[in-house]
Amino acid sequence: MKDQSLTRAKNPLVRFAISNAVPILFIILLIFAVPLSGFSTDYLLNEIITRLGRNSFLVISLLIPVMAGMGLNFGIVLGAMAGQIGLIFMLDWGVVGIPGIVLAMLVGTPIAILLGLLAGTILNRAKGREMVTSMILGFFINGIYQFTILYGMGSVIPISSNKLLLPRGYGVRNALDLLSVRKVLDNMWSVEISGVSIPLGVFSIIAALCIFVFWFTRTKLGQDMRAVGQDMQVAATAGINVDRTRTLSIIISTVLACFGQIIFLQNIGTINTYNSHDQVGTFAIAALLIGGASVAKATIPNVFIGITLFHLTFIVAPRAGKELLGQAQIGEYFRVFVSYGIIAISLALYAWRRQVEKETERRRAKAAIKAAIEDGTGG
Amino acid sequence: MDEKQYLLRMENISKDFFGNQVLKDVTIRVGKGEIIGLVGENGAGKSTLMNILFGLSVIHETGGFQGRIFLEDNEVNFASPFEAIEAGIGMVHQEFILIPGFTATENILLNRESTNYNILVEVFGERLRTLDREEMHKRAVKAIEKLGVQLDPDMLVSEMPVGHRQFTEIAREMDRQSTKLLVLDEPTAVLTESEANTMLKAARKLADSGLSIIFITHRLSEVLEIADRLVVLRDGQVVRELESSKTTPREVASLMVGREIKDAISVRSNDSEESEIVLDIKDLWVDMPGEQVNGVNLQVHKGEILGIGGLAGQGKLGIANGVMGLFPAEGEVHYKGEILPLNNPVSVLSKGIAFVSEDRRGVGLLLDEPIDLNIVFTAIQIQGRFIKNFLGGLVKWRDEKEISRVAREYVDSLQIKCVSEKQEAKELSGGNQQKVCLAKAFVLEPDLLFVSEPTRGIDVGAKSVVLETLRRQNREHGTTIIMTSSELEELRSICDRIAIVNEGKIFGILPPTADPADFGLLMLGEQEEVKSGV
Ligand SMILES: Nc1ncnc2c1ncn2[C@@H]1O[C@H](COP(=O)(O)OP(=O)(O)O)[C@@H](O)[C@H]1O
Numbered sequence: 065m066k067d068q069s070l071t072r073a074k075n076p077l078v079r080f081a082i083s084n085a086v087p088i089l090f091i092i093l094l095i096f097a098v099p100l101s102g103f104s105t106d107y108l109l110n111e112i113i114t115r116l117g118r119n120s121f122l123v124i125s126l127l128i129p130v131m132a133g134m135g136l137n138f139g140i141v142l143g144a145m146a147g148q149i150g151l152i153f154m155l156d157w158g159v160v161g162i163p164g165i166v167l168a169m170l171v172g173t174p175i176a177i178l179l180g181l182l183a184g185t186i187l188n189r190a191k192g193r194e195m196v197t198s199m200i201l202g203f204f205i206n207g208i209y210q211f212t213i214l215y216g217m218g219s220v221i222p223i224s225s226n227k228l229l230l231p232r233g234y235g236v237r238n239a240l241d242l243l244s245v246r247k248v249l250d251n252m253w254s255v256e257i258s259g260v261s262i263p264l265g266v267f268s269i270i271a272a273l274c275i276f277v278f279w280f281t282r283t284k285l286g287q288d289m290r291a292v293g294q295d296m297q298v299a300a301t302a303g304i305n306v307d308r309t310r311t312l313s314i315i316i317s318t319v320l321a322c323f324g325q326i327i328f329l330q331n332i333g334t335i336n337t338y339n340s341h342d343q344v345g346t347f348a349i350a351a352l353l354i355g356g357a358s359v360a361k362a363t364i365p366n367v368f369i370g371i372t373l374f375h376l377t378f379i380v381a382p383r384a385g386k387e388l389l390g391q392a393q394i395g396e397y398f399r400v401f402v403s404y405g406i407i408a409i410s411l412a413l414y415a416w417r418r419q420v421e422k423e424t425e426r427r428r429a430k431a432a433i434k435a436a437i438e439d440g441t442g443g
Numbered sequence: 444m445d446e447k448q449y450l451l452r453m454e455n456i457s458k459d460f461f462g463n464q465v466l467k468d469v470t471i472r473v474g475k476g477e478i479i480g481l482v483g484e485n486g487a488g489k490s491t492l493m494n495i496l497f498g499l500s501v502i503h504e505t506g507g508f509q510g511r512i513f514l515e516d517n518e519v520n521f522a523s524p525f526e527a528i529e530a531g532i533g534m535v536h537q538e539f540i541l542i543p544g545f546t547a548t549e550n551i552l553l554n555r556e557s558t559n560y561n562i563l564v565e566v567f568g569e570r571l572r573t574l575d576r577e578e579m580h581k582r583a584v585k586a587i588e589k590l591g592v593q594l595d596p597d598m599l600v601s602e603m604p605v606g607h608r609q610f611t612e613i614a615r616e617m618d619r620q621s622t623k624l625l626v627l628d629e630p631t632a633v634l635t636e637s638e639a640n641t642m643l644k645a646a647r648k649l650a651d652s653g654l655s656i657i658f659i660t661h662r663l664s665e666v667l668e669i670a671d672r673l674v675v676l677r678d679g680q681v682v683r684e685l686e687s688s689k690t691t692p693r694e695v696a697s698l699m700v701g702r703e704i705k706d707a708i709s710v711r712s713n714d715s716e717e718s719e720i721v722l723d724i725k726d727l728w729v730d731m732p733g734e735q736v737n738g739v740n741l742q743v744h745k746g747e748i749l750g751i752g753g754l755a756g757q758g759k760l761g762i763a764n765g766v767m768g769l770f771p772a773e774g775e776v777h778y779k780g781e782i783l784p785l786n787n788p789v790s791v792l793s794k795g796i797a798f799v800s801e802d803r804r805g806v807g808l809l810l811d812e813p814i815d816l817n818i819v820f821t822a823i824q825i826q827g828r829f830i831k832n833f834l835g836g837l838v839k840w841r842d843e844k845e846i847s848r849v850a851r852e853y854v855d856s857l858q859i860k861c862v863s864e865k866q867e868a869k870e871l872s873g874g875n876q877q878k879v880c881l882a883k884a885f886v887l888e889p890d891l892l893f894v895s896e897p898t899r900g901i902d903v904g905a906k907s908v909v910l911e912t913l914r915r916q917n918r919e920h921g922t923t924i925i926m927t928s929s930e931l932e933e934l935r936s937i938c939d940r941i942a943i944v945n946e947g948k949i950f951g952i953l954p955p956t957a958d959p960a961d962f963g964l965l966m967l968g969e970q971e972e973v974k975s976g977v
């Protein structure tokens with residue numbers, strides 16, 4: 065893809081180090097922090113496996129818009145909201161277990177498609193500024209979401225179960241228990257290997273998604289998205305409907321994020337009706353970037369490496385912080401700080417790399433012209 | 444030829460852009476398997492003619508065109524390029540239209556990929572068919588073979604030499620079975636000689652297999668080599684059709700440039716030849732996108748007006764921009780015997796060199812500011828003039844009175860049409876904006892003045908005032924002027940010597956009295972044919 069910035073650097077080792085600077089930095093950090101924290105390997109492995117199961121689907125939902133050149137889509141927050149609405153209805157209708165999850169997904173999907181369509185349409189009017197636009201759009205839709213849930217549900221939108229509603233009779237409660245579907249996917253097919261339990265069910269779903277994404281890149285639509293992502297003008301000249309292709313990428317991403325949020329919440333076991341979706345975009349994007357992705361290129365390995373490094377950092381940081389500074393809260397600050405920090409740094413780094421890339425391109429062109437002249441053109 | 448045999452006839456085509464007549468009653472006919480060379484200076488209307496054929500949206504949006512187009516004797520009028528492609532017309536554009544991160548194959552088959560069916564197509568539609576990479580590879584190889592060139596179908600475009608990019612574009616047209624007519628708009632402009640040769644051979648091969656080709660180029664010997672006929676366009680009119688076997692580059696060049704010198708030029712005696720050298724440029728390279736300079740050597744004599752001419756995109760504009768430090772440059776420039784630091788506009792300005800940029804609205808003017816401030820702006824910034832000091836220099840104040848006075852002086856002498864010197868620059872017409880730019884340079888009292896495209900986009904009246912003003916500045920103040928212009932006529936009317944740039948280098952320096960054909964030949968890079976001493 066576009067990100068061939070430094071693939072032409074002299075030394076392959078230097079090249080590798082530069083293009084993977086972020087993950088390498090985190091690995092170094094962890095080499096110090098993990099022993100300091102004093103956690104057992106079993107514990108850490110268990111945690112990582114849980115986090116991978118919980119978050120992978122959400123992070124993977126970011127990949128397709130990157131392919132279409134729309135950057136890292138903060139709009140997955142919209143999908144997360146759709147997923148939560150699906151879960152609220154599922155709770156209300158009292159469907160439990162796997163059928164409940166499927167129902168939540170079925171209810172969430174049309175909402176996600178509509179929100180994706182909205183986001184896609186708006187982002188098509190903000191070409192080149194997709195990331196910040198999708199972030200602001202997320203805040204805006206969040207307002208509508210909160211209003212709907214707080215005033216609409218139980219009044220205009222029928223909610224029969226009083227357990228879900230606030231005492232005043234309308235509006236959904238702050239926190240909802242997901243006991244009826246808690247860990248149903250995780251427990252669907254789970255094995256334990258020397259004290260580490262592995263939710264094979266969830267992992268198979270994730271594997272299926274990975275296969276889907278890989279397959280998708282090989283479809284005509286995937287090819288069109290890659291073309292649009294690299295050069296909208298050229299793609300349009302070839303007759304590809306650019307706006308429609310971009311919108312489709314956002315819709316797919318939003319629907320996947322809706323499923324991703326449902327998988328995430330069934331593992332957690334409760335919904336914070338008004339905030340569960342808040343940091344979904346930020347954390348998923350930070351994880352992906354830490355995994356070595358950039359605004360223009362993100363792969364499936366980036367997803368898994370990113371989630372592992374990101375969450376491992378947050379598991380060990382509070383303990384390491386306590387050992388070092390005698391303060392555990394430092395870990396929580398650290399989490400938000402690092403997430404936004406890493407997004408900011410990655411974006412700056414990306415801009416810088418593009419600069420370097422252009423410079424190299426220019427120098428190459430010049431060398432080519434020099435060679436051409438020595439070749440004897442025009443006497 | 445009998446009418447029936449023509450594949451394409453464009454008859455009595457006229458086109459204006461907002462009243463500016465660009466094509467006048469142009470008729471061209473292309474036979475089957477024939478190669479037509481379409482030649483003409485920049486702005487002659489070649490691309491516009493092809494855009495009309497192709498149904499480009501710029502044409503429809505600017506009021507369409509007059510005349511009729513027949514393809515195989517059916518009248519056509521394409522609403523969009525897609526219809527033209529459908530009808531069998533392929534166009535390879537001046538700029539590459541390729542996806543850099545895709546391979547040759549992927550680009551050749553862009554949006555025409557071979558695909559396989561799978562069950563999801565039933566639910567989500569045709570776009571979920573999977574690509575058939577094997578078949579795509581086969582088709583690409585076949586298209587490349589038709590061209591008869593060496594091109595790796597799996598190479599990424601971003602890693603290809605320019606020539607291969609060009610081949611990729613043409614191969615794309617070849618993959619379309621229906622292509623009957625291929626339009627190549629300056630396909631060899633960016634190629635090396637060997638690449639260009641391969642390209643020409645490919646074109647010949649395609650024509651022999653029955654494809655018709657319209658070939659737009661500035662390389663005369665090339666086009667004479669492969670074209671059957673040549674159509675020479677000048678100022679939007681066909682001046683001549685030639686059998687390429689019965690003409691010479693010289694004849695074509697003089698037809699292209701054409702015009703006789705209108706007003707007798709006041710050529711000064713050659714005393715500037717002996718006068719001292721003020722500016723000595725050695726091996727100058729400038730990275731100006733689209734106007735790359737590749738090793739220019741040029742000596743400028745004190746008190747002369749030196750013209751720099753050449754076709755667009757050949758690098759003539761890069762020279763001034765490079766010396767002035769506006770684009771990254773390398774090389775050695777001596778000014779009055781001292782080294783002139785490159786890539787440092789402020790130090791160049793402070794040495795008494797001024798520049799009137801071709802980019803009036805971008806570099807030249809502060810559009811939201813009044814005329815007077817525009818005129819003195821650089822003088823304030825660089826020379827610290829028009830400033831009153833108070834409290835021993837602690838407080839600085841613009842000397843508004845003096846600024847107004849000087850501005851009014853220039854408004855009068857350059858005939859700047861405005862309400863007052865306080866009018867904002869953006870409200871002025873192009874010609875008057877240009878005069879403000881000149882005033883801004885003159886106020887610096889420069890010893891050396893670069894002027895680029897001083898008359899571009901301004902009306903005839905303003906043009907002559909601008910040229911007259913430059914000549915007066917040169918005579919009365921002894922300012923050495925280096926004027927870059929696309930209009931040869933204008934260079935010949937005021938310059939002492941004219942350097943012609945081609946492919947980023949100086950191809951020759953001629954006196955203004957030289958044969959117009961020689962200028963034309965130099966612009967086209969045909970140095971050997973030139974008769975006047977270079
Ligand atoms: N879209 C446009 N709007 C206004 N003028 C145009 C436009 N396109 C071309 N022109 C003018 O038409 C003339 C012919 O241009 P063009 O056909 O590009 O010349 P060529 O290809 O022979 O160099 C030029 O004077 C140019 O300024």
Ligand SMILES: [Mg+2]
Nearest residue numbers: 489490491537
């Ligand atoms: Mg042109």
